[in-house]
Amino acid sequence: MEIWIDITQDVLHPGPVWGWLAASEGGGVNLFLGATRRMTAGKETVQLSYEAHDTMARKEMRRLAEAAGERFDVLRVAMLHRTGIVPVSEASVIIGVASAHRAAAFEASRWLIDELKVSVPIWKQEHYADGSTEWQGEDWLR
Amino acid sequence: MTVIVRLFAALREAAGTDRWEAELPGGATVRVLVEAALDRHPQLEPFRPVIRAAVNDAWAGLDTGLHDGDEVALLSPVSGG
Numbered sequence: 001m002e003i004w005i006d007i008t009q010d011v012l013h014p015g016p017v018w019g020w021l022a023a024s025e026g027g028g029v030n031l032f033l034g035a036t037r038r039m040t041a042g043k044e045t046v047q048l049s050y051e052a053h054d055t056m057a058r059k060e061m062r063r064l065a066e067a068a069g070e071r072f073d074v075l076r077v078a079m080l081h082r083t084g085i086v087p088v089s090e091a092s093v094i095i096g097v098a099s100a101h102r103a104a105a106f107e108a109s110r111w112l113i114d115e116l117k118v119s120v121p122i123w124k125q126e127h128y129a130d131g132s133t134e135w136q137g138e139d140w141l142r
Numbered sequence: 143m144t145v146i147v148r149l150f151a152a153l154r155e156a157a158g159t160d161r162w163e164a165e166l167p168g169g170a171t172v173r174v175l176v177e178a179a180l181d182r183h184p185q186l187e188p189f190r191p192v193i194r195a196a197v198n199d200a201w202a203g204l205d206t207g208l209h210d211g212d213e214v215a216l217l218s219p220v221s222g223g
Contacts, residue, residue: 034223050222051150051151052150052222053148053150053196053199053215053217055199056196056199056200056215057222059199059200081222081223092222092223093222093223113223116222116223117220117221117222117223118220119201119220120220120222120223121150121196121215121217121220121222122220122221122222122223123150123151123152123218123220123221123222124221124222125151135151135152135155135218135221136221137152137192137218137219137221138152
């Protein structure tokens with residue numbers, strides 16, 4: 001199984017990910033893109049910024065990709081995360097899976113993004129329209 | 143022994159630093175390091191219930207033993223994706 005992991009400050013483009021996944025010659029390719037949304041719990045976001053423990057995040061993403069290869073019948077797995085500022089409607093993460101048949105591609109993609117969100121050391125900071133900023137999960141401190 | 147301590151995101155902002163070297167007694171565990179970090183940076187105290195640790199780029203429990211030269215990252219709840 002082939003794996004593509006990256007963490008970058010550059011804009012994430014799904015095209016090259018699709019091209020790489022398609023090279024697997026499988027019948028099912030699933031791409032999930034997580035994007036910065038405008039409204040959250042009634043507050044308006046101007047942009048998000050992401051920070052990563054880079055070396056550990058890459059290792060965790062690779063570990064998850066390898067685990068997906070064990071759990072699901074997949075041919076290729078791509079996990080790309082962006083750091084720095086991510087404006088509204090731009091992608092912060094791309095999860096891509098190629099498999100021979102579509103069920104595994106759907107299931108593995110869902111599993112990978114769910115696992116990424118609990119175990120990969122990357123943090124999201126909200127930048128709200130009112131000028132305030134907040135690391136996600138900090139609200140319980142207030 | 144000497145370990146490198148690293149902070150990120152909210153912890154980094156609260157402490158006002160992203161890295162320091164900590165001197166610990168031989169046989170110290172992650173738990174000992176966390177206490178030392180909270181002592182050195184009391185602004186981290188509110189995060190005490192949610193601080194987790196990684197040693198040399200892998201998640202580690204509080205009872206994990208540390209060795210000279212280890213890098214320990216103290217991590218607040220992650221929020222990638």
